[in-house]
Amino acid sequence: MDNSEGYAIELRGIVKRFPGVVANDGIDFKVRRGEIHCLLGENGAGKTTLMRVLYGLYRPDEGEIILNGQPVQMTSPRAALNHHVGMVHQHFRLVPTLSVEENIVLGLDEGTGPFVNFRKTREKISAIANEYGLSVDLQTKIWQLTVGQQQRVEILKALYREVDILIMDEPTSVLTPQEVDQLFTTLRTLVDDGLTIIFITHKLDEVMQVSDRVTVLRKGKVVATLLTAETDKPALARLMVGREVVFRLEKSPLKQREKILEMNDLYALNDRGLPALRGVSFDLFGGEILGVAGVSGNGQYELAEVLTGLRKSTKGKVFLAKKEVTNCSAREMNDLNVAHIPAERIRMGIVPALSIRENLILKKYRRPPFSHREFLDNKEIEENAHRAMSDYQIAAPSCETPAKLLSGGNIQKVVLARELSENPSLIVAVHPTYGLDIGATEQVRQVLLAQRERGAATLLISEDLEEIMTLSDRILVLFNGEVMGILDAESADIEEIGLMMAGSRHKGEKL
């Protein structure tokens, strides 16, 4: 009982399982009152899951939550708020067409029944805002605010509910540098006032800049808890990515051929209109695999979409075998034989209700031999399906089986069969083994290596650093939409990669 003194939060032995993965594997996590504590790790490390357990969005399978020495049951976010725990999510929980004050008051039971005493509310909000420097016009609608201002509203929402503990999930991913500084100032003011803050991040700079202590998670377990003052970025990077020996697959030596892809100074925006890619430049050669490493959300998806015609770039050029293809449509990229293995195979890669054989011609249906003029040649389509199913060992009752009935591995094989059947010159593979079992993962990797052998140029985007290191010939690290560096995979140092993934530039830059 003694160790609970001075700890605002204590999570003991938290285990949270999801189908196929243990997100939190017996985590002990302690946060002292009045400190800013960073939770650091890559994707899949378990940080967000852990905080969702704390906030009542998930019930842990094992373990307990102790607040200020008392065990509590977090059954829902409402319960969390009752215990004065608040959370600012990565994707804001705000209603765009309502005003700031309406959003702050939404869902709250203030005991005044259906009526809102706006005057009192405004006074209270203004008082909070002034105290912490969070000014924002209360009557503006959310959609009229900048992202930084919206985040301020989220913080005000939590403060209005009188939280003692504030969890912030990757708060800086949507902010400009100035807004980040403002946020940090705000956080320090809050902490001076007695709040406790947990800050989820994957960016080392932020950890060093703002936290008092830091806990590093890797693959669902706590690796270390340190005083920030007593550590440095390289050490944290090492803890974040681990130092185990990485198994190299049997890979034939690199036979780099002619240049297939050239990207020059590319800029693109993401769905929210914020910059996703900033001046990305690289070359890609036939016969090699270029792995793109980076924490999710740093521009990888957008890079894949730009290369396959699903997203427009705002600046810069792309050349495919010397031909300019900047801003070509998806159909044009198809016709140029660019293969795309998408991250979301069910949502984007297949049409679940259609049969296997129909899915296999999803991109080729307009060309002979699968169609002549307007009519589809069902015999050819069926033969193609049989061939593909045997080549890729797709296990299904028949080629008429609807794709949605297949296992994840088989669905991915359908995608591979479809995309790779025409011997593409460029392959863009995004998280190709995500969610697959060991057997299927092996098969997919072998397929990619075979394509490499054949001379295709492959861009491999993956959150699994081990996969990148195993399969790639060269590694490009993306952070915040910028290329941090391009390394030779054989000689690359995993710590160096970790540092780059977390924001430090390769060689020559100050760490």
Next chain:
Amino acid sequence: MKKRVGFKVERRPVASGRVVFLVSLLAIIAAFVVAGIFFRIYGVSPIHAYQLILRGSLGSRFGLAETVRRVIPLLLCGVGLTIAFRALFWNIGAEGQLLMGAVAAAGVALFSGLPGPLLLPAMFIGGFIGGAAWGLIPAILKVMLGLNDVITTLMMNYIAIYFVEWLIHGPWKGPTARGFAYTDTFPRAAWLPTLYGTRIHWPTLVLGLVLAVVMYIMVTRTRSGFEIRVIGENPNAARFAGISQLKTTLVVMLISGGFAGLAGVGEVAGIHMRLLGPTNISMGYGYTAIIVAWLARRNPLAVIITSLLFGVIMTGGDVIKVSLGLPFQLINVFNGLILFFLIGSEILLHYKISFLLRR
């Protein structure tokens, strides 16, 4: 030892054709049972009422002819709607598209001055264009401005209705009889031939059957059909494959509106031989066709059967009006109940409920 009865509910990944058929049948039966209850409350024996309907619509030559006559516009509109629904375009505007087709046909018949043999083909072409144009407007609004297809097609229905009213009371006004307004009668050459002694304007019927088959082939065997199916099943994958939602939506509404327009031509050239009040041209064919298409699970061939069912119901309505003195409106009880149970039963398609007997 206690016997416990319970049931477990599990998600069904794909409903087999057999299950779909059974569930649809269940919905129809449920609808007729509930409708029967309403009859009983009103004071009429449901058995008696259903006997009347069946005998009236299928049991006599005249009844059968009337049923087939009703089937024609339901078939045409229904086939068109299956195409629209497959591309996820909720065309509630078949009623208005039908009327505009009728208007176009009437215009050609009364004012084009075309020689006799050309008149009917021109009317069909004009009717198709009229309906297609009326359907393309909401399609363009959806594709370019993102406007909700349900609302726009619905509103266009009423604009079409008043347009027809305006024509028959205004510039196209013909002789008025007993307070009803309509245009002049079409010239003889603009009359569709009918089967002897009936009101079955068989060219339109043949057209409908042919189009049902053609659309079925299109959906299952052509590139455009493939594109429509992909868009309807997974718009994301469609984008991924480079299929243009814009082009497909326009094509689909061209077809759907055009077919409804053809139905309109059939009505004015085959049944009435003039343009008259909108509620007399179409007794809700456009809306009933929605149920026809839904029940057919968007399969153009199946529309042949489902349109027959609703043809029976509509003729049944006539029969009941004459024999029991109930208003024609009451067919809407059947329509409403069938539609409601259809969508209500869809939950059975997604979930399998099995009964467990445990000791």
Next chain:
Amino acid sequence: MGWETWIITTFSRSLAYGTPLLLGTLGEIYAERSGVLNLGVEGMMIMGAYSGFTTAYITGNPWLGILVAAVVGGAFSLIHAFASVTLKANQIVSGLSLTMLGLGLSGMFGRGLEGKPLPVTIPKITISGLSKIPFLGPILFEGQNLIVYLTILLVPLLWYILYRTRIGITIRSVGESPATADSLGINVDRVRYMCVFLGGILAGVAGGYLSVAYRPAWTEGMTAGMGWIVIALTIFAFWNPVYGMLGAYLFAALYHLSYRLQPWVSPEFLKAMPYAFAILVLIFVSRGTLQKRMGAPAALSLPYTRGEE
């Protein structure tokens, strides 16, 4: 002086005819604000008209008729709510089926009542003192009835609730972003049920008003598409009760004038205006910022399931 009488009569009749339009619109505004599209309004109105008339005819109490009309409309709407919110079925089809059902049932059961007079109807009220006010007096205070007044009073009340109370904020959040509302502990389903129910009640009252006060009489299909005008009006009102009031009286005036203005404007043109206006409004708010400012609730007609973000 013929002009003056003409204007007064127009406004007065618009007030009377606009009342059921307004009632239906107010209800539909609330339903759509919570994210549920209710195309069953026509069916609920006609069932309200039928049940209201029948009750008033049998019991001799017109107010009881209005009450029953409200209950019947509400009951119908609960069926729609069940299909749309709980079963998460296609809202368009659910609404259409209820309209068909309502038209069919009311036609069937109302058979014997066509043309029958009501023994007691809602009394017309004339307030002698106020009716002397020039212009406004004769319009507002001569020959109207209590329901007209109550409806007018409903407008500021419903406006206030929607925009200035916690309930209104909750409703609007459910219609805009049900995931957000859900994550803040709001019961999305319950809010939607309640709003659809309110819509049903008001639609029922609107129908009852037609058959018990306005005509008063029962004819098969007497709502004559009023439910569809309500759908158009809801859009025209930008989902705001106050604009709804203006729109309802405006459309009522257009309808009333459609025959008066016949020499100059065709009546069909005027009658088609509400529908054309609705489309124009939709086009107008389709551009980015306008859509957020004044457009439809973002989650309209989309069923909500937790976890599908």
